[in-house]
Amino acid sequence: MSNHAPAEADDQYMAVQATPEFQALRKKFRGFVFPMTAFFLAWYFLYVLLSIFASDFMNKALFGKITIGLVFGLLQFVTTFAITFIYARWANRDLDPAADAVGATLDGQREH
């Protein structure tokens, strides 16, 4: 990397990494994105598996030519939009202030 920090700064990163504040930030981030990822992948593969192994079920008409499978497919769009919205709102409100707080301690230390 071109913007190498000097050796003491590297140790500062290790010091920050060890703080409870940073550990909490990390936990907060992972605690949100990992379950969310597991959820959308499971939901997506449910759609994929149903459409190929339970196509009779998916091809049942609800009204006219609108099938269960089509609705299922459109629901994938709905959940994708919803997760995007929920994550962005959570990140803007909860994650960013916590991340900025940890970042500020680094900036503060560096100025010494």
Place this chain on the structure above:
Amino acid sequence: MAGLTSLAAATTVGNPTLNISIFVIFVLVTLTVVIKVAGGKKTAEQYYTAGGAFSGRQNGIAIAGDYLSAASFLGIAGAIALQGMDGFLYSIGFLVAWLVALLLVAELMRNTGRFTMADVLAYRLKQRPIRIAVSVSVLCVSLFYLLAQMAGAGGLVSLLLGVSGEMAQNLVIAVVGVVMVTYVLIGGMKGTTWVQIIKAVLLITAAFVMTVWVLGKYGFSLSGLFDGAIETAKGSANAKTVAGADKLTHYGVKYGVTTTSKIDFISLALALVLGTAGLPHVLQRFYTVPTSKQARKSVEWAIWLIGGFYLLTLVIGFGAGALVGPDKISAAPGKANSAAPLLAYELGGSWMLGIVAGIAFATILAVVAGLTITASATFAHDLYKEVFKRGQSTQDQEVKVARYSAIAIGLVAIFGGMLAKSQNIAFLVALAFAVAASANLPTILYSLFWKGFNTKGALWSIYGGLISSIGLIIFSPVVSGKPAVATKLADGTSAMLSPSMFTNPDIDFHWFPLDNPGLISIPLAFFLGWLGSKLSKEHNAQKYAEMEVRSLTGHGVGPAVDH
């Protein structure tokens, strides 16, 4: 309106002069924009990432422009028109994949890298071997993607300009390649981004107009549109080959036939959902914004636009099935890829066709330009500067190398495009996704999230994913050995040809049963990354701390410091 017979006789629809004029106007307008925003000599930062000066919204629109490739517009519409709901999987996979980028990759990448994907991967590992490995994989993925776009250009050209002759088609592919390289050389990332923004707006608008138009014809009833598509398919000459036309709105028409094809469907689904966040030209776009917050905003915008667009392609696909019909689509040069332009002609005549075709060309140009920037950045930054010159080259030298590489990549795209003309492009793109998901994504996720990851794991995962995915493609039915079917040739005669890349049915060296390698190669690459790391003791705790703290806090992200 041209009937079926006149269309079969002539290989062109619409007015070639009009089509060319609209395309030329687009090129002139965008070229003017590119020259205006380009602003003279560039630093490496400006050339690769526009200095990180775009806003989240601008970048989000540009991402949509970069992502909604010819494959999305032409390929998916065609797949839905001919295969019905099985084609819908592409839309859903391509969209849901963005959640991987949103939740796991975009912000952390923005916080830890500056120029290329390799910046992040090499952060806490051994620079040289990692950069070489990543460069190889970036170039392979970009090449697959390039071929898909150029194949789209070829099919489109023959449809629109009435040039069925090999020479003339190749000439137009060459023109597309030259224009694209010009954009890249003059505009760098900034110019390319603006081309993508303009193109995204035009493409989404055109798709929206076509969707409303199609729905209007069926009293704004989706069910009515499906009825129409089924009626047309029933009257089609190859109704029996579509396995019962009334099943067009059903799942499993193409993939539900045998156990192998069912597994192939799962393999495709896996590659689609995990591929996006491993595409180098998509990742590169996260560096064109200043902060992780703006990177998040970019992906938000991209998801809204891309999702909205794919909903439109569902209607466009079925609209093409209903109003154009499978017979005309299959008979047209470019086959499935022609469904959307043919629908435009059916709706609004020569003018609408000209506009839609011009936009489709613009799409190809913009995507190819984005790929070229990324691949040339990899050449110049990762291979030339970091590997050959060990970080000791000037900005001028680096940018110069990037420009030469852009020209070289343009040449490869032109010749590759000439060879790949008749392949379905959604399908070729799916292969690029499989390679990206195998060779790039495991290493990206491991290096961002797993403390125990190290150089050996990364090399095993990258090379293992790359070799297994490409190797399995070579020995898959995509390349050789699909049973021959009667195919209409350009001169009007018919012959028994295999739909594989080797059209001669006697050439058959396939042993891997699936079209898409993802189901094997992606888990394998994840496994190799884990195994390699476990077998090596290397661990740089300091660098890991630095990377983790920076990735989550955005500390140290800012304008270039090495001048």
